[in-house]
Amino acid sequence: MTASGAEAALFWVLAPLMVLAALGLLFARKAVHAAVCVMFVMVGLAIFYVAQEAPFLGVVQVVVYTGAVMMLFLFVLMLVGVDSADSLTETIKGQRWLGVLLGLGLGVVLLGVIAQAAFPPAVGLAEANAVTNPVALARVLLGDYVLAMEVVGVLLVTAALAGLVLTHRRRLSVRPTQRSLAAARVAAIEQGRTLTPLPAPGVYAQNNAMDTPALGPDGEPLVHSVPRVLRIRGQERSAIAVLTEEETLVARDDLRLIGVGPTADAPEPDPREPAEGSVERHAEHGTDHDDEDGEVR
Amino acid sequence: MEITNYLGLAAILFAIGATTVLLRRNAIVVFMGVELMLNATNLAFVTFARIHGDVTGQVLAFFVMVVAAAEVVVGLAIIITIFRSRRSASVDDVNLLQS
Numbered sequence: 363m364t365a366s367g368a369e370a371a372l373f374w375v376l377a378p379l380m381v382l383a384a385l386g387l388l389f390a391r392k393a394v395h396a397a398v399c400v401m402f403v404m405v406g407l408a409i410f411y412v413a414q415e416a417p418f419l420g421v422v423q424v425v426v427y428t429g430a431v432m433m434l435f436l437f438v439l440m441l442v443g444v445d446s447a448d449s450l451t452e453t454i455k456g457q458r459w460l461g462v463l464l465g466l467g468l469g470v471v472l473l474g475v476i477a478q479a480a481f482p483p484a485v486g487l488a489e490a491n492a493v494t495n496p497v498a499l500a501r502v503l504l505g506d507y508v509l510a511m512e513v514v515g516v517l518l519v520t521a522a523l524a525g526l527v528l529t530h531r532r533r534l535s536v537r538p539t540q541r542s543l544a545a546a547r548v549a550a551i552e553q554g555r556t557l558t559p560l561p562a563p564g565v566y567a568q569n570n571a572m573d574t575p576a577l578g579p580d581g582e583p584l585v586h587s588v589p590r591v592l593r594i595r596g597q598e599r600s601a602i603a604v605l606t607e608e609e610t611l612v613a614r615d616d617l618r619l620i621g622v623g624p625t626a627d628a629p630e631p632d633p634r635e636p637a638e639g640s641v642e643r644h645a646e647h648g649t650d651h652d653d654e655d656g657e658v659r
Numbered sequence: 660m661e662i663t664n665y666l667g668l669a670a671i672l673f674a675i676g677a678t679t680v681l682l683r684r685n686a687i688v689v690f691m692g693v694e695l696m697l698n699a700t701n702l703a704f705v706t707f708a709r710i711h712g713d714v715t716g717q718v719l720a721f722f723v724m725v726v727a728a729a730e731v732v733v734g735l736a737i738i739i740t741i742f743r744s745r746r747s748a749s750v751d752d753v754n755l756l757q758s
Binding site: 363369370371374375379380381384385387388393396400404405407410411414415418419421422423426427430431434435438439441442443453455457458460461462464465466468469471472476481482484485486487489490491495498499502503507510514517518520521522524525529531534576 | 738751
């Protein structure tokens with residue numbers, strides 16, 4: 363029995379592509395590329411199943427193989443490391459040539475057997491599929507092979523359990539409790555750690571940013587209140603500079619009130635360069651006001 | 660086109676899968692080669708079912724799929740367990756029994 367012209371066209375377009383993708387599995391350096399190649403082969407096989415009057419198997423192929431099995435492969439690749447490339451050093455001498463020889467030999471033998479064998483004239487599944495393909499399959503599956511079906515169900519449950527047991531990781535160290543964490547923190551005091559949280563950065567009349575140290579009760583700046591990263595980068599601002607700026611501003615306002623300083627109408631230059639934090643804060647305030655106005659209206 | 664062309668394709672895919680098992684070192688790629696071989700046999704089953712006009716071949720292909728799914732679960736779990744203890748997915752590194 364020869365296939366129809368459309369099926370022949372499908373075969374001759376898809377089969378070479380599938381062979382190429384299968385060769386991709388053989389030659390791809392990265393495992394993910396190989397997985398994508400195998401997925402292509404499996405989808406092509408599903409199309410062939412549908413073309414060969416096995417639509418149920420075609421759907422199962424897509425759902426089980428490309429949907430479940432290959433996704434599982436990709437998950438494991440993700441766990442193991444996507445970029446784990448093969449080493450090309452030979453551990454067994456001549457293994458590569460021997461492997462190529464055996465693979466080619468196997469292909470030649472199989473193709474030779476298929477070419478030599480005398481096949482009976484093909485019947486086609488039109489008669490067997492008269493009650494639709496899934497029903498015909500179900501009659502055989504649940505009639506002749508019902509015991510095998512049940513055994514396979516047991517096998518699936520066993521495999522699921524095996525997957526759970528094999529990937530279960532036993533905890534080697536004791537799980538830290540709140541009590542042990544507290545004890546560790548108290549023990550670290552001797553190494554210069556503090557028991558309490560570190561002080562927050564300083565808040566000044568004109569400056570509220572992470573880079574300015576807070577003042578302690580004795581008026582001294584607390585170095586530890588600035589985040590360690592800013593201190594290492596040298597981006598910390600000294601508290602004295604901020605305080606001096608504020609004092610100059612206060613002094614100028616006092617002079618203006620008396621009437622000695624620059625007139626209030628004249629635009630006075632900003633006495634200090636605006637820091638990023640203060641600019642952001644102004645911006646925030648502006649938007650806040652806008653929002654409030656909007657609500658009032 | 661003869662229907663037996665499908666059998667030729669199945670043979671080629673099976674040979675490529677077998678060569679992959681023989682040549683590649685990454686255990687996951689080797690495992691994909693095994694999957695390719697199983698798929699090739701499934702194609703042969705489906706083709707024979709069509710040649711003989713009997714859906715039993717399709718039922719057998721169905722069983723192969725189910726068993727392959729179970730096998731993948733266990734195999735990948737073993738690969739993950741080996742990777743955890745040895746930090747490698749290469750089949751060459753599993754040589755504890757080597758003298």
